[in-house]
Amino acid sequence: MGLDLFATLRDHATQRGDEAAVRVIGPLADEHPDLTWAQLDRQVGAVAAQLGDQLPQDAVVMVLGHNRPSRVPVFLGVLHSGRTVFPVDASLTAIEFQQLVDRADVDAIIADDVVLPRLESVGVPVIRTDDLLQHDTEPTPRPTDRSNDAWLLLQSSGTTGGPKIVKRSGPSLDAVAHNVAEAVGLRRDDRVVAAVPLSHSYGIENGMLAPIVAGACALHHVVPADQPGRGFDPTLAVTSGATVLPGVPAMFEMIDRMGAGRGKLRLAYSAGATLPPALANRLEERDGLRLGQLYGSTEIGSVTFDREPHHVGKPMTGVDIRILAPEQPDPSLPLPDGQEGHVAVRGPSMFSRYLGPDELTADSLTDGYFLTGDLGRLDADGALQITGRLKLLIDVGGVKVNPIEVEQVLVSHPQVAECVVVPDPVSPTINRVKAVLTAANGEVDQHVLRSFLRERLAAHKVPRTFEVRAALPKSPTGKVLRRKVQVPA
Structure with a gap:
């Protein structure tokens, strides 16, 4: 056909x-x-x-x-x-x-x-x-x-x-x-x-x-x-x-x-x-x-x-x-x-x-x-209103970034122990990508990480900012609590 x-x-x-x-x-x-x-x-x-x-x-x-x-x-x-x-x-x-x-x-x-x-x-x-x-x-x-x-x-x-x-x-x-x-x-x-x-x-x-x-x-x-x-x-x-x-x-x-x-x-x-x-x-x-x-x-x-x-x-x-x-x-x-x-x-x-x-x-x-x-x-007329998301996608100027995809690449670098990728709002309609991470050996070179990611990911997926923390918030079962990560340390 x-x-x-x-x-x-x-x-x-x-x-x-x-x-x-x-x-x-x-x-x-x-x-x-x-x-x-x-x-x-x-x-x-x-x-x-x-x-x-x-x-x-x-x-x-x-x-x-x-x-x-x-x-x-x-x-x-x-x-x-x-x-x-x-x-x-x-x-x-x-x-x-x-x-x-x-x-x-x-x-x-x-x-x-x-x-x-x-x-x-x-x-x-x-x-x-x-x-x-x-x-x-x-x-x-x-x-x-x-x-x-x-x-x-x-x-x-x-x-x-x-x-x-x-x-x-x-x-x-x-x-x-x-x-x-x-x-x-x-x-x-x-x-x-x-x-x-x-x-x-x-x-x-x-x-x-x-x-x-x-x-x-x-x-x-x-x-x-x-x-x-x-x-x-x-x-x-x-x-x-x-x-x-x-x-x-x-x-x-x-x-x-x-x-x-x-x-x-x-x-x-x-x-x-x-x-x-x-x-x-x-x-x-x-x-x-x-x-x-x-x-x-x-x-x-x-x-x-x-x-x-x-x-x-x-x-x-x-x-x-x-x-x-x-x-x-x-x-x-x-x-x-x-x-x-x-x-x-x-x-x-x-x-x-x-x-x-x-x-x-x-x-x-x-x-x-x-x-x-x-x-x-x-509503009563059958019109749909979107109120939120169950998913984790980050909207970057209309292009969707999957944070898990970025995290999998980032954590493969030897300087990174753990990481979570979150949206960093710069206006009501524009987000940037931010990586919150813990260091594997005490030091993290952001320039090295950015270069590493640029070789493996499209430009819009590469985090604009990196934040290094001593630890990431986790649940009693060890799952990283993403919403708490987005709260400033």
Whole structure:
């Protein structure tokens, strides 16, 4: 079975082929002409044809690069070829790339030039993005049969050990693309900022798939080649003529600080972390920019939306949300409206399974409902409010950091006896990563530790500060008490 998305893309290419599907914004906009619907459809077909000739039908293809127009035809081309696409954060280290290649049994990598130096010893074929897109052929017919049900692999943040790898099916992608376009109310004349990385489910669904379903133009901020670590400038959403901005709280905080106004934005919404009410109120009162909220995760996709900032909205089409008792979650015994509990979700955009042992998937599901790890409540109208987290993830500017992953690397250094990684808030929307540790031999060189971590972890995971203590607070059974660690010694 093929994706309905490709039929939609073909319709756009046939009916309005000269209109822009993807546009570059920012200082380098003049160097990048619009990618039209006809060009996008043709490039998707060209990528699919080449991969069909080069790779087995059940191949897993890792895609590496920052947000730019080429990411769209490459991502879709892998899917169109019948292979599994695995988009990965381009800021990871060589060691992290190798670990993911091994875990996901990757057959080939498509990468932008900026990533190539970190792939020299990865052990699988590497295809340059630009080389792949140099070939131009007529689009191939949609694949109607697949040898596996894993259309998309995504890396989740995880809560224990290393991050999990999530399998998503084709129907789940069609469902979430239509759900987001419908819930948000995207239109053909919209210009949607693709600011969230296209290695994240939020970015893929809201910055690529939903705009294609609606026929809206996606806007990409391309950074100079010599500044690969430079992030998205949120003020471009105001100055570029964008009409829709899916973002994270840190982006909206920057827009607020700079007093950038609203430009032509008719809709902006936040996800990925708690949106401070004071920030939402300021932007609405001063600029007339009302921030909506969207809720979802890697495993379930985008599942709720509302134009109001005070809750994360009502379930999208086909989505069922129940609030369960945290100590004994049972979907047949949901808690009454207004009562806080564990948020459980079932819907058409849900993942198929985790990569790995069956128990990994079974532990996260109960009677077909995914246990999100979030605390929340439903009001009388069925709108969901998130009140807290059962999980340990640290939000760093919209990117989730798994503290246990960082701790496992840090404690492997001979200077460290024990450690706990915690959030270090610097504003209502921005956290930094902090490591609290005890020394193995009396001395700790922070410069040495930071260098050690940078070789093994992406930059956003490396603690900005280190605090050395004589001992860490523990329970009678010897378990480190994380909440007490966050209290100054």
